[in-house]
Amino acid sequence: MTSRLWEKLKPYGMISPSLAVFGIFFIYPIFYMIYLSFFDWNFVSPTKNYVGLQNFTDLLSDKEFMQVLLNTTIYTFATVSLTLSISLAIALWLNRSGLFYGFVQGAIFSPHIISLVSISLLWSWLMDPEYGLLNWVIGLFGLSPLQWLSHPDTSLMSLILVAVWKGIGFNTLVFIAGLQSIPPSIYEAAALDRSKRWRTFRKLTLPMLSPTLFFLAIMSMIGSFQVFETIAIMTQGGPVNSTNTLVYYIYEYGFRFFKIGYASAAGVMLLIIVGVLTIIYFRMLSKRVHYR
Amino acid sequence: MGRIELKGISKFFKDEEVIKNLDLTIRDGSFTVLVGPSGCGKSTTLRMIAGLDEQTKGEIWIDDKCVNGVPPGDRDVAMVFQNYALYPTMNVYDNIEFGLINRKVPKKEREKLIKDIAEIVGLSDYMKKKPEMLSGGQRQRVALARAMVKKPQVFILDEPLSNLDAKLRHQMRTELIQLHERLGTTFVYVTHDQVEAMSMGDEIVIMNKGVIQQAASPMTLYNDPANVFAAQFIGTPAMNILPSQELQLPSAQGKRHDIASFGFRPEHALFHAPAAIEGLRLDGMVLTRESLGAENIYQIQSSLGMFSVKTFLEPLTSDTLVTVTVPYERLYYFNSEGQRLRQVEVRRGEEIGTAQAPELVSVGGGL
């Protein structure tokens, strides 16, 4: 009897270290954040005031928060759609063998392994309105210089540019892997069926790539919703809130204004958004997108 | 209608010559089977006919048109791939329809064509299913239907049955033969299964290492092989080939016959032959016996080497030491390059390989 009990418990014993880590660093903080979102607390005072849903109502009636949500949404959709379409185009071009193509693949992937802090500093310098390389290049074409990060009209766009630049490498690589999993005989059958290039792409390549496409879309959406480093380093949410996004907003309220309860409420909102995206992903995965 | 002619075709992959100066004419309406060991260039030949690979040298003619440089879709050729290559994201109907839409066939006509084809291949109940949900045999039919619906002049099939189990393969074999009879179009069919080749083809092309060994009807291949390779490729067990250096004797005309080896089919060797039969007598020891019911197969070790004997509807011999008789007219002779020597015949003589040499005569005009 005891030995059978032991047999049953053994697996749990074996995964307990990782369960413990998962619990302490993932589960506990989430519940603690949800708990904190019902309080007014400044991080240091020994007492926390229970305020019910006050933090949430404040949040939803805050103009600034709405602006932040809008910024985040624009940032996410622009980044994701640009990254995916550019990566797919590059992947279609690079999906062949040869030394040159291998080299370009490697070169395109390299931004992915550089730390975001370095990238942010590098691009701040490139985008400098007076001494930056970008304005110099623009000047060569006779166009008037842009203000890049220093003007509310162009700041968000500049951040999107950096995100796309960084994201292309990884996405291209995954697209190439997806393209290579399509058996070449399918294309030969299409050639015998007199299919034109564009039609082959639309009717065969794209549908067969859809699991990859969808995976990348959801992953980069989740990633973009959580953008933080580039904003913290390059713009600090400015100018005039034009680049303030959800995570940066949470950070500011939590660790600069010490309104922990309020920040936690915003964190709960982020949790909900990412949660919904994840659920959509798994739903779609089990349904339409998967064709095999 | 669907005559294919390959003129001096060569194919190089990098520096490797996979097809060597191949000449072949495939009759219109024939069921031509390409056989040969793995890697001998069967698929490559098919793919060049279909236009999926470009030949390095030579010309391909379909009917009266040289199709060098013509894209696959415009050659009026349909292909069934070994792995079927169905479009996985489309259901059966869409799979069949895809090529028709590309050919700008009007919708009404498409519907009718697809409905007819589905009935012919027995797929009517599966039109809405995706390929992944079909069995191997059903997928094969979809691939066939997709090819047939285009009403091509030439059907190209690359080992379409190799993924099926034995029973289904047998059934599909019959169906393909019937299909060919009904359509009357040219079929070019690749297999490395000689049974498939013999039972389906009306013309068989045996290839080895990118070279055609012999192209002829099944019975010609069986009765009149052109060389050792063709002789051994057809028939189970394969034809026995034994060395016969001792047979290099002056011929009737005073020339030397370069006979390096001789062969005979296992089913032509006789135990207990009546004395009246003139033939080669070989003494040997039975090594193994296999009984397959109606037929028995023996492996026999003789002084010239191992050979096999097949008997039909005879009780299994239990003797260990046997004398096997092969009638002289059943012997085939080959030169040192493995080419058949057709004009040579042994009329009288004793055991080959002994000091007592048989007399050789030339028939049909010498070498």
Ligand SMILES: Nc1ncnc2c1ncn2[C@@H]1O[C@H](COP(=O)(O)OP(=O)(O)OP(=O)(O)O)[C@@H](O)[C@H]1O
């Ligand atoms: N794309 C290629 N690149 C280089 N070599 C190739 C290529 N395709 C085929 N070959 C070579 O050409 C030769 C013939 O190949 P092929 O596929 O025609 O053989 P096959 O007769 O169809 O064999 P199997 O019965 O195994 O299908 C092989 O030696 C193979 O290695």
Ligand SMILES: [Mg+2]
């Ligand atoms: Mg092959």
